Amino acid sequence: MTTATDAATTEAVSPAGKHWLDIATPIAVVIALGFAFFTPPEATQGEVARILYIHAPAAWIAYLAFGVTLVASGGYLVTKQMRWDRLAAASAEVGVVFTGLTIALGMIWAKPTWGVWWTWDARLTLTAIMFFVYLGYLSLRRAIADPVARARRSAVLGMLAVVQVPLVHFSVIWWRGLHQPPTVLRPDEMQIDGILLTAVWVGVVAFSLVYAALVRRRMLLARLEASIEQALRSESVPVAGDAVALPEVLADRVEAS
């Protein structure tokens, strides 16, 4: 039987649903591309520096995403409300995408600038480790069938894993390596010309909107999946035919209900 809440949930997460982010995000991306392509070339790196107008914002948005996962994980552990868990998971997944993009863009910039795609510099290595740890976070979520245990365990990991963000950011200050020190997010004076800095900040705004739009979409999907999980539990609907049994934890709950 479909309840009013179920119907409202299904309606609210309709893939056709429009939101202001769906309009604002592409506009911001186009403006950011305009700044990235029409600012003057950088004095020493030339045109290749244009990659940094999206490389640096992608890295900062990954930091932001993992910070949001930290806050949402704490929110879940305090309140036990599943929406915090969904926010933590959505933000971590989008953060992994942005971290992967940061690494890819860094490699594409490094080849013409350093002469190599990759080097075991502290910043690069720690970023790669952060990428794989958050992939582990996403894997952990897929490995636990019980939603409550999944939320609790992944919240703990989500809070621990964030320690990598300051490690990655300050690695260029703490260890001497090939990667340049911070240009904008540094304790002392910024070392970048005004118009180039504007291009970076416009990129940050655009990627922030991309992040928000993707997290919103991912949370809608998580709500849908949770309502499917709930429907399967309450109506004893076969998960994938008779050949596949419900996980033990879910089977117990179905029997109990």
Place this chain on the structure above:
Amino acid sequence: MSGGWQWVAFGYATSAVVLGGYLWYLLGRTAQAFRRRRELG
């Protein structure tokens, strides 16, 4: 360093593929889940 536009194009195309691909994946999974939810009533 002069030139380098091919690297810039490579970088921006990679971004479009990564972010666009992830959005496509999300929309596809959402549509699939939406259909499944409606089937379950």
